Amino acid sequence: MTAAIRPMVNRDSAYFWEGTLKGELRIQSCNACGVLRHPPGPACPECGALDRGYVVASGLGTVFSYVVHRHPPVPGKELPIVIALIDLDEGVRMIGEVVGDGVAEMVAIGTRLRVDFNRVDDDLAMPIWHVEEGR
Template sequence: MIRPMVNRDSAYFWEGTQKGELRIQSCNACGVLRHPPGPACPRCGALDRGYVVASGLGTVFSYVVHRHPPIPGKELPIVIALIDLDEGVRMVGEVADVADDEIEIGIRLRVDFNRVDDDLTLPVWNRAVEETR
């Protein structure tokens, strides 16, 4: 399996997935949220970073269906989506339970976590089951 790169900008994110949390980097100076994470705030330039725990809900903004080439440890096809999180940032992720011929822009998704081993837990996305009132 191809493993993600973990560095000082992203370590908090991967520590969160181990705990079942989807974390989004925040600026402690001005409050702006950003993903992917980086060293400096894009709004104010501050280096004082923190994070918030996201609700884990979002909407498919765009997607691709990966059919070839093969990826070690994965069964094809793989649905990869760009997800608009309810918190206002976008995140790329694998959609696990929506078939390649059923995925659509606008589908609501919720995050789940796939524990690969003791050192790696990956966020995966499933169709959200939301209450109607």
């Protein structure tokens, strides 16, 4: 298996990747007005404040949209790959890979997902998504 493609980590996103290493799915919040946002950024899109924080998400969400990638091959990945746009229960959307046996046939718009974390190495854990049990 080849090495994972590493995300860009900067001061806007470092808190997110620090959280994944701890098994937390973090969402940026505005400390001034409380708005949640993803992807993270330097200023609040609602009030313009630069005072950022984060909340730890429940790790649950619903498939808003998805694609099943069947070709061409992707180094280090087994096909098919399911990539979903997930409506988190907290009200923001996030893109993620949905994994598991037979997942390409199981995922549909509205499918409930839960997050897990794939530890790549000491410095990186990637959020991955599974279909919620009983769904």
